Amino acid sequence: MTPRELADKICRELREAGYQAFLVGGCVRDLELGREPEDYDVSTDARPERVQELFPESVAIGAQFGVILVVEDGAEVEVATFRSDVSYSDGRHPDRVVYSASAREDVFRRDFTINGLLLDPVSGEVLDYVGGRADLRAKIIRAIGDPEKRFREDKLRMIRAVRFSARFGFAIEPHTFAAIVKLAPEIHAVSGERQRDELTKILTEGAARRGFELLDETGLLGEILPEVSRMKGVEQPPQFHPEGDVWIHTRMILEMLPAGVSPTLAWGALLHDVGKPPTFAPPAGPEGRIRFDGHVEVGARMAEVIARRLRFPNEDTDQVVALVANHLRFKDVPQMRPATLKRFVRLPKFEEHLELHRMDCLSSHRRLEIYDFVRRFVAETPPEEVRPARLVTGDDLKALGLNPGPAFKEILRNVEDAQLEGRVRSREDALELIRHEFLKG
Numbered sequence: 001m002t003p004r005e006l007a008d009k010i011c012r013e014l015r016e017a018g019y020q021a022f023l024v025g026g027c028v029r030d031l032e033l034g035r036e037p038e039d040y041d042v043s044t045d046a047r048p049e050r051v052q053e054l055f056p057e058s059v060a061i062g063a064q065f066g067v068i069l070v071v072e073d074g075a076e077v078e079v080a081t082f083r084s085d086v087s088y089s090d091g092r093h094p095d096r097v098v099y100s101a102s103a104r105e106d107v108f109r110r111d112f113t114i115n116g117l118l119l120d121p122v123s124g125e126v127l128d129y130v131g132g133r134a135d136l137r138a139k140i141i142r143a144i145g146d147p148e149k150r151f152r153e154d155k156l157r158m159i160r161a162v163r164f165s166a167r168f169g170f171a172i173e174p175h176t177f178a179a180i181v182k183l184a185p186e187i188h189a190v191s192g193e194r195q196r197d198e199l200t201k202i203l204t205e206g207a208a209r210r211g212f213e214l215l216d217e218t219g220l221l222g223e224i225l226p227e228v229s230r231m232k233g234v235e236q237p238p239q240f241h242p243e244g245d246v247w248i249h250t251r252m253i254l255e256m257l258p259a260g261v262s263p264t265l266a267w268g269a270l271l272h273d274v275g276k277p278p279t280f281a282p283p284a285g286p287e288g289r290i291r292f293d294g295h296v297e298v299g300a301r302m303a304e305v306i307a308r309r310l311r312f313p314n315e316d317t318d319q320v321v322a323l324v325a326n327h328l329r330f331k332d333v334p335q336m337r338p339a340t341l342k343r344f345v346r347l348p349k350f351e352e353h354l355e356l357h358r359m360d361c362l363s364s365h366r367r368l369e370i371y372d373f374v375r376r377f378v379a380e381t382p383p384e385e386v387r388p389a390r391l392v393t394g395d396d397l398k399a400l401g402l403n404p405g406p407a408f409k410e411i412l413r414n415v416e417d418a419q420l421e422g423r424v425r426s427r428e429d430a431l432e433l434i435r436h437e438f439l440k441g
Contacts, residue, residue, distance in 0.1 A: 001073035007040035010055070010070055010077055011121045017054060019046040020103060022118040024080075028126065029114045032136055033168070042079045043118065045101050051079050065097055082106035104129045111150055111157045112164065112176075113142045139170040147179035156190045158183060158220060159198040166202060166211035177218065184219035195224055196310035203266035206259030209251050212270075227302055228270065230277040237289040241364045246276045252363035264316050265352040268323030269359060271306065275299025275324075300325040319349055323356055330357045333370050339420035342386045345378055354378070388419045391430040400434060411438055 001009075007023055014021035021044040027037035044051070051068045052058050058079075059069045066081035082100040100106055107116045113135045118127040126133065130144050141164050143150040143157075151157050158180045165172050172180070187195070202211035212228075215221035222229040231246040243249055253269045275298035281291045303324045307317040329344060336344065347353055358371045392415055394408050402408070415433060418424035424433055 001075045003040045003075045003077055004037075006070065006072055006075040007042055007077045008121045009072075010042050010079060013054060014042075014044050014046055014051075015122070017046070017050075019044050019050075020082075021046075022103060022127065023121055024107075024118050025110070025115050028117040028119045029132070029136065031119065032117065032126070032133065040077050042077055043082060043103065043106060044079060045082050045099075045103075046079075047081055047099060051081070055079075066099065084109060103127065108144060110144055111154070111160065113140075113144055114164070114170075116144050135173075139168070140173050141165045141168075141170050141176060142173040143176045143179065147176045148183065151179055151183050152186075155183065155187050156194050156198060158187060158218070159190075159195065159202075159215075159224075162211055162214040162218060162220065163198055163202045163205070165214055166207040167205045169207070169210075172214070180218045180220065184223050187220060187223050192309055192311040196312065199224070199310070200263045200266070203254070203257060203270065204259065204261050204263055206257070208257045208266065208270075209255035212251065212254055225306065227274050227277075227306060231273065234277045234280055235290055236276075237291075239289070243364055246273050249273065249363050253359045256359045256362065262349075262352060264319040264323070264349070265355060267307075267316075267320045268327075268352065268356050271299065271303045271320065272324050272327045272356060272360065273299065274302050274306075278302075296325060296328050319352070322347065323353060326353055327356055327360060330370050330374065333374060337417075337421065339417040341377065342381070342420045345374065345381075346386060350378070385420075388416070391415060391419065391424065391427045392434070396431065397434070400431070400439065402438070407438075 007027070011021040011023065021042055023040060024043035025041045027040045030037040046054070048060065048066050048068050051070070052060065055068075055070045055072075057071050059071060061067055061069045061078070066083050068079045070077050070079055082103055082105065084098045084100045084105050103118055107118065107129050110116045110130075113130045113132040115132070116128075116130040117132045118129075119125070120127065131142075135142050141161050143161070161172055161176060161180060164170065202208060202215075205211075212221065215224070216229065216232075228250070231250055234246040236244070236246060236249065241249060243252060250270065250273060253272075257266050257269060273295070275295035276292045279292045279295040279298050281293065283289050284291075300321050304317060304321050307320055312320070326344075326347065333341060333344075344350075354371065354374060357374075358368065361368055361371060390412075392412070394404065394412070397408055397411060398404065402411070411434060414437065415424060415430045418430070418433055424430050
């Protein structure tokens, strides 16, 4: 069953039980735009407990706010009871919920006019109490009612306004924009996880450059990611970066991120040069050039701090930090020993490292020789040559009379280096190497 089929079924059964039921929100917006909705939501005057009675397989994901998740045959649809929110002391949740019998009243508590449309799935009629269809035609993001009130209710809506503007190519209506600028310093009331999720959507929905330019223009970027905001005006050596400063370079990379890009690659692209502003050094003397000594190491530490602040999962944190920490290693590829190169391409999710390098080159000097070389190397080198089976173990070293200790790791690494370089191909070769190199005495 598709989500749309389930949503229609829910509306039909709620109506047969004597209730109102409509498709609502983003799914109606997307249908009006001729897009396939990612998910479907239903709005009804049936109370949450009644929804659960009618749909026994449902899950109460937000019953205190009137939200029930109905699950059937692999499809999921959120069903929300009409309500009128009273106040939001925490800038996220209503202090209390007053249920309503009016679809119109329910719509006026929502965020933006384009998300305030209702669709009668039986007649196909769209109910528009807030001017959402006109704003869709005019390509405008407009808060419903008083923008400041809407944003004070849930501060995350400020980032969502930016995301929708970038995603759809819509302008933010002036009063809505002004309210974001005014309230941007209050975005810290939103948890790191919620900020992260919205920022990740901006990065991965295909309009990352415009999204981050809007974050900057509204003042949100300096509040949420001051480390990125500090890239503005940080000049780079023109012989390597003819495109301009670090902020220009970063935006050029963001422009290359396609819809559906891996979130970790997107964050790596955003943060790969985050260490440049604090390590900037002007040219020393007439023959000198701008330098960013240590910017990779500094940037990796900063990326980890940012990821922890936004509460990334550990695995994602590790990958983003690795992308930042390794992005300059490609310049050393021509001088790498075979063993070093093979270990380099063994990095987890190496395809993300390679793609970041490609985008980094295209947004600066535009030379792709190293990228092409590494791509061919990965494609043409058999996996068993990149990750050869281990020939000896610590037990073998003990059997040779060596005492366990830190030297074991060095010995085993030397054996693997010899394997990776083709100097050792068998267990006997490996044992002979150990005897020759480490048992001379």
